[in-house]
Amino acid sequence: MEFAFLAGIWLGKPVWMWLAFVAIVLALLVFDLGVLHKENREIGIRESVLLSTLYIGLGLAFGGWVWWQLGPEPGLNYLTGFVVEKTLALDNVFVIALIFSFFAVPRQYQHRVLFWGILGVIVLRAIMIGVGATLVAQFSWLLYVFAAFLIITGIKMLFMGDHQPEIGNNAVVRFLRKHFNVTERHHGEAFFVREPHPVSGKPALFITPLFMALVMVEIADVIFAVDSVPAIFAITTDPFIVYTSNIFAILGLRALYFALAAMIHRFRYLKPALAIVLVFIGSKIFIADLLGLEKFPAILSLGITFAIIAAGVIWSLVKTRDEAVESKA
DSSP states (O other): OTTGGGGSEETTEEHHHHHHHHHHHHHHHHIIIIIITSSOOOOOHHHHHHHHHHHHHHHHHHHHHHHHHHOHHHHHHHHHHHHHHHHHHHHHHHHHHHHHHHTTOOHHHHHHHHHHHHHHHHHHHHHHHHHHHHHHHHOTTHHHHHHHHHHHHHHHHHHSOOOOOOGGGOHHHHHHHHHSOBOSSOOTTOSEEEEEOTTTOSEEEEEOHHHHHHHHHHHHHHHHHHHHHHHHHHHOOOHHHHHHHHHHHHHTHHHHHHHHGGGGGGGTTHHHHHHHHHHHHHHHHHHHHHTTOSSOOHHHHHHHHHHHHHHHHHHHHHHTHHHHHHHHO
């Protein structure tokens, strides 16, 4: 009787399933911070690739567990969501690299920013997905709004090109520098430091560039979530599938960043592929209506999504192969 609540239902799924997911995520975070990275150090490409492979493997294994527990369609929806969210997370790497470059964050402290950034992402995505699930349950027509938004976003991304954000002119950066004490030099792993104020000479609390970078990473995720949350809701409205696929795709971003940051230029055609994926995901609900289907087939959705992303990655590696050879020469 003491554990009867575990069999209860929360957001459409047994409480024990949610607790199992939370336990896995917490264990991974503790393992990451408490075992692998107790000390700040630069993460090498080999270690990054190995950790990324581990996180991707765990994400796919969780998808297999979802398939076993809930059936083929939820399992396929999870895998589709995982692939889409992982690709969107890869796109986020480009912006994070710009942020770290602008604030001149040393490589040995970049993991610290990414770790705390991921914790913020877990909370922010939970809020956004919770609100989204509630709204979709109340107003089903919002799915069509999400779908149209994805199509428009994908088309803009495809034809307007990739515009790099100007970090220095960002409104948040200007606000922080205007209303808070900000030091221009790094103080190790500290987000805040106390030092003499240049005017009064009295000790004052200062924000370090490391904290500025953390704020910008969080803002970048909010911006990317505007695309990713509608994208996953266009795949499934099950809150459990939506949230778990989101978080497992994001968890490995820290490790993957250090491998991709060194070879961002090799993924030149990933963004156009992602744009096509967003158009496809957004179009599914309209295609299903035109064909008189209740839902777009999950297996077909996963196959097409994976094929588009794989084509973008392979084409990028082929087209930039000569550049890679020249850089080694």
